[in-house]
Amino acid sequence: MELTTKDFIxxxxxxxxxxxxxxxxxxxxxxLYNALGLLVKNYISTPWxxxxxxxxxxxxxxxxxFSMEFLPGRQLKSNAYNLGLLDTVKxxxxxxxxxxxxxxxxxxxxxxxNGGLGRLASCFMDSLASLSxxxxxxxxxxxxxxxxxxxxxxxxxxLPENWLRYRNVWETSNDKSTCMVRFGGNVWLERNKQGYxxxxxxxxxxxxxxxxxxxxxxxxxxxxxxxxxxSAEIPVEEENNYHTIExxxxxxxxxxxxxxxxxxxxxxxxxLKQEYFMVSAGVQSIIRHFRKYNVPRKNIPDKVAIxxxxxxxxxxxxxxxxxxxxxxxxxxxxxxxxxxxxxxxxNHTILREALEKWPIDMMKELLPRIYMIIEEINRxxxxxxxxxxxxxxxxxxxxxxxxxxxxxxxAVIGSHSxxxxxxxxxxxxxxxxxxxxxxxxxxxxxxxxxxxxxxxWVHLANPGLTQLLDDKIGEDWKKNPxxxxxxxGQEKDKQTLKxxxxxxxxxxxxxxxxxxxxxxxxxxxxAIFDVQIxxxxxxxxQHLNLLHILHRYLEIKQNPSVDYAPRVFIFGxxxxxxxxxxxxIIKVINSLAELVNNxxxxxxxxxxxxFENYGVSLAEKIIPAADVSEQISLAxxxxxxxxxxxxxxxxxxxxxxxxxxxxxxxxxxxxxxIFVFGLTSPEVYELKAAQTYNARDLYENNSxxxxxxxxxxxxxxxxxxxxxxxxxxxxxxxxxxYFVLKDFDSYVQAQEDIDSLYKDQNEWTRKSLxxxxxxxxxxxxxxxxxxxxxxxxxxxxxxxHEGVQPLDE
Ligand code: GL7
Numbered sequence: 001m002e003l004t005t006k007d008f009i010x011x012x013x014x015x016x017x018x019x020x021x022x023x024x025x026x027x028x029x030x031x032l033y034n035a036l037g038l039l040v041k042n043y044i045s046t047p048w049x050x051x052x053x054x055x056x057x058x059x060x061x062x063x064x065x066f067s068m069e070f071l072p073g074r075q076l077k078s079n080a081y082n083l084g085l086l087d088t089v090k091x092x093x094x095x096x097x098x099x100x101x102x103x104x105x106x107x108x109x110x111x112x113x114n115g116g117l118g119r120l121a122s123c124f125m126d127s128l129a130s131l132s133x134x135x136x137x138x139x140x141x142x143x144x145x146x147x148x149x150x151x152x153x154x155x156x157x158x159l160p161e162n163w164l165r166y167r168n169v170w171e172t173s174n175d176k177s178t179c180m181v182r183f184g185g186n187v188w189l190e191r192n193k194q195g196y197x198x199x200x201x202x203x204x205x206x207x208x209x210x211x212x213x214x215x216x217x218x219x220x221x222x223x224x225x226x227x228x229x230x231s232a233e234i235p236v237e238e239e240n241n242y243h244t245i246e247x248x249x250x251x252x253x254x255x256x257x258x259x260x261x262x263x264x265x266x267x268x269x270x271x272l273k274q275e276y277f278m279v280s281a282g283v284q285s286i287i288r289h290f291r292k293y294n295v296p297r298k299n300i301p302d303k304v305a306i307x308x309x310x311x312x313x314x315x316x317x318x319x320x321x322x323x324x325x326x327x328x329x330x331x332x333x334x335x336x337x338x339x340x341x342x343x344x345x346x347n348h349t350i351l352r353e354a355l356e357k358w359p360i361d362m363m364k365e366l367l368p369r370i371y372m373i374i375e376e377i378n379r380x381x382x383x384x385x386x387x388x389x390x391x392x393x394x395x396x397x398x399x400x401x402x403x404x405x406x407x408x409x410x411a412v413i414g415s416h417s418x419x420x421x422x423x424x425x426x427x428x429x430x431x432x433x434x435x436x437x438x439x440x441x442x443x444x445x446x447x448x449x450x451x452x453x454x455x456x457w458v459h460l461a462n463p464g465l466t467q468l469l470d471d472k473i474g475e476d477w478k479k480n481p482x483x484x485x486x487x488x489g490q491e492k493d494k495q496t497l498k499x500x501x502x503x504x505x506x507x508x509x510x511x512x513x514x515x516x517x518x519x520x521x522x523x524x525x526x527a528i529f530d531v532q533i534x535x536x537x538x539x540x541x542q543h544l545n546l547l548h549i550l551h552r553y554l555e556i557k558q559n560p561s562v563d564y565a566p567r568v569f570i571f572g573x574x575x576x577x578x579x580x581x582x583x584x585i586i587k588v589i590n591s592l593a594e595l596v597n598n599x600x601x602x603x604x605x606x607x608x609x610x611f612e613n614y615g616v617s618l619a620e621k622i623i624p625a626a627d628v629s630e631q632i633s634l635a636x637x638x639x640x641x642x643x644x645x646x647x648x649x650x651x652x653x654x655x656x657x658x659x660x661x662x663x664x665x666x667x668x669x670x671x672x673x674i675f676v677f678g679l680t681s682p683e684v685y686e687l688k689a690a691q692t693y694n695a696r697d698l699y700e701n702n703s704x705x706x707x708x709x710x711x712x713x714x715x716x717x718x719x720x721x722x723x724x725x726x727x728x729x730x731x732x733x734x735x736x737x738y739f740v741l742k743d744f745d746s747y748v749q750a751q752e753d754i755d756s757l758y759k760d761q762n763e764w765t766r767k768s769l770x771x772x773x774x775x776x777x778x779x780x781x782x783x784x785x786x787x788x789x790x791x792x793x794x795x796x797x798x799x800x801h802e803g804v805q806p807l808d809e
Contacts, residue, residue: 001043001083001222008085008092015039024096030166032098033076033106036089037169040079044215048224054797055134059293061794062134063305064286065125066313068278069118069258070139070227072125072214073616074107075170078456082130082217108163109617111145112229114262115535116450116642117348119616120421120780121309123642126453127784129218129225132798135784138282138313140274141171141212141229142258149574149613154590154719158260158577171212171229179209179284180235181277187368199326199369207251208235209281219455219479221798230281231255261576262535263354269366272358276367279315287323297328301341305792308345308415311356311407316343317414318373326369332376344417344791346448347408348639350425350433351539356407363405374405381413389440396436412437412444417791419448422640422661424681446790449661450640451783454481457646462624464503465650465772472496481781487773497765504627504651504768511625515568515609521597524604527566528758530655531622531647532630533614536573536582539637543585543727544740545569545630546592548751549608550708550717553596556605565755566604570622572614581730584723586610591717619646626652627764628754632747634738635659636681645778651768653757655750657743661778669774673767677750678743687739695736704748705741 016024016035024032055062077100080086090100113119121137128135147158185204189197209230216225232254234242242248254277259266286304293303308314317339324335349355364371378399385394395401399409412418412434418441420426426447430438438445459466459478469477472490477483490496508525515521532545549569555562571589575582593608611618629647631638631654638660648654648665656662657678666674679687687693698705709731711717712724731741758764776782788794 003088005088005092008088029106033103034167034169036103037076047222048215051224056292060134061303063792063794064136064138065307066138067121067309068312069113070121071113071118071616072122074109076104076107079217082219084220108166109615110163111161111615112142123453123780125216127780129216129223132221132223132796133794135225137227139229140255140278141231144257146258147260151612154587156575156583156586170214174211174213177211179281181207181209181280206235208233263351265354265356275312276315279313279319283319300338304342306343308411310348311411314407314411317410318370321373340416343415345411345415346419350428357404360403393436418444419446421450423447424663425639448786450642451778451780452642452645453780458649461620462650468499481776481779484773484776491766491769501765507625523568523607524566527568528627529568529625530628531570531626533572533643536575538738540633544632546589547708550711556602560601564605565758568607571610584726587723591719623647624650629654631656631662633659635679636684648771649775651772668777669771673770675750677746695741696732698741699732705744
């Protein structure tokens with residue numbers, strides 16, 4: 001978009017004055033930010049409107065990405081950047097004596113997701129818009145986002161995240177597009193005069209779903225898609241039925257809080273209400289929207305693709321059936337054909353405890369009509385499958401099993417495509433978790449390795465690197481990430497390597513300042529910055545990292561001249577509030593940090609920094625400064641990981657097990673440019689099957705393990721209650737479920753290899769460069785292009801020369 005600095009200044013002054021009735025010079029930072037945000041939103045409004053109109057006018061097929069979580073991060077900078085206005089805005093503000101960076105820090109980072117799954121949804125939104133594809137998000141406008149984490153005496157404390165206390169300048173409440181969602185009551189079928197079976201309802205709880213729309217701005221292409229988040233309210237015509245605040249609670253609570261658990265299934269009624277609320281409102285609004293297209297209903301799958309992001313929105317399947325049958329009056333067979341062709345499903349985890357299974361009784365009571373439909377889907381599935389595949393497979397794959405509704409099964413049965421999020425993960429789905437379905441429907445299964453948007457994670461987070469790339473290989477890589485590979489040509493260029501190292505050092509200095517500011521810890525920017533940032537979970541093995549740090553500390557104490565390269569271990573992680581073990585690990589890391597950081601024998605050799613409240617904005621500060629990316633989950637457990645991709649794209653070297661997308665990272669960058677350790681996935685499967693693993697043996701016979709584990713419980717680490725014991729017990733008495741001790745030696749070895757390599761700065765930076773240059777395949781643009789081609793069958797609306805080029809590897 002074209003805008004002169006002069007015009008911007010004029011617009012901004014007017015905007016501020018019209019909002020606050022005084023001059024910007026008197027404004028608070030929040031007010032200055034609000035005015036700027038709303039002004040940028042004004043600039044967005046024209047392409048936003050035009051994009052919507054073009055889609056309808058050209059009858060373009062649209063994707064609706066249904067997700068219980070979105071983690072967009074701050075939007076001011078990325079919107080201004082994608083519009084092509086960032087420099088103008090910065091310049092204009094400077095002329096007004098204001099600082100863009102300061103204003104943009106005033107934006108609240110909406111924490112409407114737990115981790116990778118929600119962030120992936122937002123990276124996908126960015127790529128869809130940037131590829132000029134009609135892709136909309138559908139989710140929940142939680143009043144409280146993921147809790148704000150604080151450490152008190154090293155313990156995690158959770159505070160409510162009331163992100164809407166401040167004005168959210170990006171959203172537009174859209175009163176004209178509300179929907180009604182019904183819960184509970186009695187439902188029966190009655191034959192009407194035309195002989196048609198009609199669903200009748202009584203005593204239902206009626207909830208008004210109010211949409212809040214947020215623009216998803218494409219990169220320099222005048223395309224703006226829509227993220228629609230629903231909020232639950234009392235229907236206006238029923239307001240008089242509610243007499244007290246308490247009576248309104250069952251409605252208000254539906255969109256009040258995000259469930260703060262990323263890998264555990266919460267079998268609570270409220271969660272099921274949330275899922276149906278979001279699904280029903282979303283599907284109703286799609287069908288309404290589709291009417292504008294004015295084409296026969298049978299063509300819905302040619303105009304609409306609905307994506308089920310993990311099982312949370314799997315009720316899309318029976319809800320779409322309900323609308324097509326009860327409201328659009330189609331036959332079961334017609335409705336099923338449409339539903340199945342419209343829906344597709346991504347699985348994001350193999351953790352059994354995360355796979356949703358709702359008690360039938362709960363489903364029946366909360367969603368009686370939906371349950372009838374699920375029962376019928378299941379009946380027909382069994383009827384078709386039994387004669388062809390026999391008892392075992394049929395009962396293993398049924399939707400209704402032992403008193404529960406198996407949501408993954410419903411999603412697979414109701415979708416034409418099922419994908420995992422990295423090749424290994426997809427293989428595990430096909431060979432293990434969804435093996436029987438793979439036998440029934442091999443053609444539905446496909447892999448779509450996750451991706452990240454370089455725009456947020458490189459262009460904006462790492463301007464130094466971006467400038468270097470522009471200088472060395474031109475700017476094409478920004479529209480066409482596969483051009484990054486050209487950078488490989490510079491791996492031997494001393495000058496480039498020097499510049500790259502200098503950029504990393506600058507980023508590290510900035511992070512070091514931030515560490516000092518928020519944690520009061522002084523770190524040496526020349527130390528290795530070693531980063532593990534992700535949710536805290538036993539399978540991700542932050543405690544393996546912890547044991548290694550402890551090991552290093554004990555080595556230093558024993559031999560103060562030991563030859564370790566100075567290292568700063570950086571953590572960012574929230575634990576689910578009910579996940580005691582994860583919280584114990586946090587406490588032990590914090591206490592160990594206290595010990596290590598204050599021990600004069602240690603000096604620069606070792607520092608430990610655990611940031612509070614890890615989220616998108618903090619990640620943007622940490623990632624460009626990382627030297628080492630810790631991706632150390634037990635092989636087979638991490639479906640993909642996405643911080644691994646962001647860190648790689650910013651030149652960190654990966655220290656990894658062969659898990660999730662780490663395998664693909666190794667394949668692209670080459671085995672010499674990554675540090676791999678530990679059991680492989682087949683070895684993990686074998687070891688589990690053999691049942692021969694004995695962690696106590698390792699504890700008793702491996703002196704390093706013995707020493708480190710003892711230090712967990714002998715008072716070496718200060719200020720612990722029983723947290724060190726708890727970790728000890730889990731590893732030794734409960735036989736170390738995630739094979740931490742088994743992988744310990746090879747992990748320590750890999751860490752030592754890192755030290756050796758870091759001494760050769762030239763060689764280190766060369767490998768860093770190769771990582772950056774090999775990161776293109778992890779651009780979400782490519783991932784989305786594959787979803788679009790293989791699953792959704794949607795096309796780019798860009799004029800030919802603007803569209804993304806295929807990735808040529
Ligand atoms: C996750 C996986 O754990 C993670 O490996 C993956 O990268 C992400 C996106 O596909 O999805 N699954 C999940 O439930 N959460 C994830 O982050 C919360």
